[in-house]
Amino acid sequence: MRRITQILEVPFDALTMEEAVEKALGFLEDGGAHYICTPNPEIVMEAQKDHELMEILRKADLVVPDGIGVVWASRYSEIVLKERVAGYDLTQNLFRAIENTEHKVYFFGGAPGVAATAARKMKKVYPGLRIAGGHNGYFDAEEEKKILADIKKAAPSILLVGLGAPKQEKWIYEHLTETGAKIAIGVGGSFDVMAGNVKRAPKLFRKLGLEWFYRLITQPTRWKRMLRLPKFALTVLKKQKRR
Structure with a gap:
């Protein structure tokens, strides 16, 4: 049975990274089609006004907190999230787990050549x-029809979709069964990191929960998006006061 905590109506699975990987590996073996979402505070705030996105998040098979702000917000819920489960790290752990097995991965998204x-x-x-x-x-x-046909022919166990949120979540929700993949994960800009085009925040920043700050100082054009972070925190606090 899933242990879920609600953050501004978005459900999150209360799992450690190790438990999330184990859950995903179980999806590979049960014969069904599953999708995993990795919302950060920005996506949670987007879901407040995008009802389609909210519905998709609520129906996901696994929802993990890709943002220390989400973990912080869970302290105001009955079930507290154990730790941040970043989408990039989840993907890397899955790669490690399925290495030297029959499972295959398809990379879909990003700029030409990045995937x-x-x-x-x-x-x-x-x-x-x-x-x-x-x-x-x-x-x-x-071209989308050709892509879907190519994915189905390739028969991946894991389909990584890097179209940016919420486009990737909506694309997965609409087309998952057509792809034949056992798991689909929206990975945002992870392909750029995997390709070496964008550097991840140093370990110290990640450990202190300051990866967002590193992104801001290295990619200042993101400042408008970052305005959602204080708005997220204020919304959580306001909701807590109303209880």
Whole structure:
């Protein structure tokens, strides 16, 4: 039975990274089609006004907190989240777990060439990782049909979709059964990190929960998006006062 905590009506599974990986590996074995969401405070705030996104998050098979702000907010709930489960780290742990098995991964999204580079570099990190294929995130309706056909033919166990939120979540929700994948995960800009185009925050920043600050000082054009962080905190506090 899932242990769920609600953060501004978005459900999060109260799991450690190790438990989340184990849960995902179980999805690979049960024969169904599952999707995993990794919301951060920005996505939680987006869901407040995007009812379609909220519904998708509420129906996801696994929802993990990709943001220390979400973990902080859970302290005002009956069930407190155990730790941050970053989407990038979850993906890396899954790669490690399925290395040298029959499971394959498909990389879909990013700018032209990024998904292919990410797949190639992940293959170097995890030599036993099986790559099913890949495609960039630029497509029209006709190209989308070809992409879906290619994914289905490649028969990946795990489909990584890097189209940015909430587009990737909506795409997965609409097309998961068509792809034939056992698991689909929206990975945002992770392909750029895997490809080496964008550096992750140093371990110290991640340990202190300041990865958002590192992104801001290294990518100042994100400042408008970052305004959602204080808005998220204030919304959580206001809701707590109303209880």
